[in-house]
Amino acid sequence: MEHSYFDEKLAVSEMKRVWGVLRSNVTLTIGVLLFILISMMAVMAPVISPHDPAEMHLEEKLSPPSASFPLGTDQFGRCIFSRILYGAQTSFFIAVISTLIIVPTGIIIGMYAGYFSRCDAFLMRLADIFLAFPSIVLSIAIVGVVGPSPAGIILSLSIPGWAKYARLIRGSTLSLKNSGFVEAARAIGASDKYILFHHILPNSYGPIIEIATLGLGSKIISISGLGFLGLGIQPPTPELGTILKDGLVYLQTAPMMALSSGGMIMLFVLAVNLIGSELRSIADPRSDTIEF
Numbered sequence: 001m002e003h004s005y006f007d008e009k010l011a012v013s014e015m016k017r018v019w020g021v022l023r024s025n026v027t028l029t030i031g032v033l034l035f036i037l038i039s040m041m042a043v044m045a046p047v048i049s050p051h052d053p054a055e056m057h058l059e060e061k062l063s064p065p066s067a068s069f070p071l072g073t074d075q076f077g078r079c080i081f082s083r084i085l086y087g088a089q090t091s092f093f094i095a096v097i098s099t100l101i102i103v104p105t106g107i108i109i110g111m112y113a114g115y116f117s118r119c120d121a122f123l124m125r126l127a128d129i130f131l132a133f134p135s136i137v138l139s140i141a142i143v144g145v146v147g148p149s150p151a152g153i154i155l156s157l158s159i160p161g162w163a164k165y166a167r168l169i170r171g172s173t174l175s176l177k178n179s180g181f182v183e184a185a186r187a188i189g190a191s192d193k194y195i196l197f198h199h200i201l202p203n204s205y206g207p208i209i210e211i212a213t214l215g216l217g218s219k220i221i222s223i224s225g226l227g228f229l230g231l232g233i234q235p236p237t238p239e240l241g242t243i244l245k246d247g248l249v250y251l252q253t254a255p256m257m258a259l260s261s262g263g264m265i266m267l268f269v270l271a272v273n274l275i276g277s278e279l280r281s282i283a284d285p286r287s288d289t290i291e292f
Helices: 002-024 026-043 080-115 117-131 135-146 150-176 180-187 192-200 202-228 240-249 256-283
Strands: none
Touching (some): 026 080, 026 256, 080 117, 080 192, 080 202, 080 240, 080 256, 117 150, 135 202, 150 202, 180 192, 192 202, 202 240, 202 256, 240 256
C-alpha cells in the first residue's frame, strides 16, 4: 500500500509539473492544442465527416462552400471537407507508423555505433550512403519498385529515414560513454546492454524527443510530396498531397481544394515543429534547435 501511495503521489506530482510547463509556455500549449485538434479530426473522420469521401454529386461539382458542403465540392462533386478529413487520417496513420519504425531503429543503431567502436565505421558508412541522397529521391525510387500502397510508402520512408537519427544519437552516445556515471556503472559490473538502455538512453531524451516530433512533420511533407507527384495513395482513397495536386488545376474555380489541403499540411507540420522545438528547449535549455 505504501508503494502504491507513493507511486500515486509521484504521478500526481508529474501531472502538476507538466501542467505547469504548459501554462508557462504559450508556444508549447498552442502546438499541443493544435496537434490534438488535428489528430482528433483525423481519427474521428468517420464520425464528423458530413459525406462519404468517395460519394459523387455530379450536379454539385465545383460548387462553393455551403451548409451541406462546408468547403465546397471537387470536380466530381465530392465533399472537399470529408476528403480532407479522410486524407488527414491516411497521412497521419502512415506518418505515425513510419516514425515508430524509424526512430527506434535509428536510436538502436546510433547507440551501438557510438558505444562499440568495432561497429562504428561500418554503420556510419552505411548511414552516409543513405544521407548522400535526398530522402525524397530514395522514397520515389522505392515506391516505384514496390508500388504506391500504404505498406510501400511506409517502407519507402523507413529505409532511408533512420540514418539521420542514428548519426545524431551516435554523437550523444560518444559524449556520454566515457562520463563519470557510465564509468561507475562499469566499475560495479554493469553489462553494456544495461549501460546503453539505463544510463545512455535516458540521458539522450532531449534530442530523441525533438527528432521524433520534427520527424513526424517531415513524414507528412514526404507523404504529401509523393501524393503530389502521383506516387502516393492512389484514388479514390483521399490523400492530402493528391487533393492538393488536383486542386491546382481548379485554383480559380474551386480554390478550397488546394487551400484546405495545403492548410491542413501546414497546420500539422507547424504543430509538431512547435512541440518539438519547445520540448527540446525544456529538456536541454543550452542546446540549439536541430534542423531537419
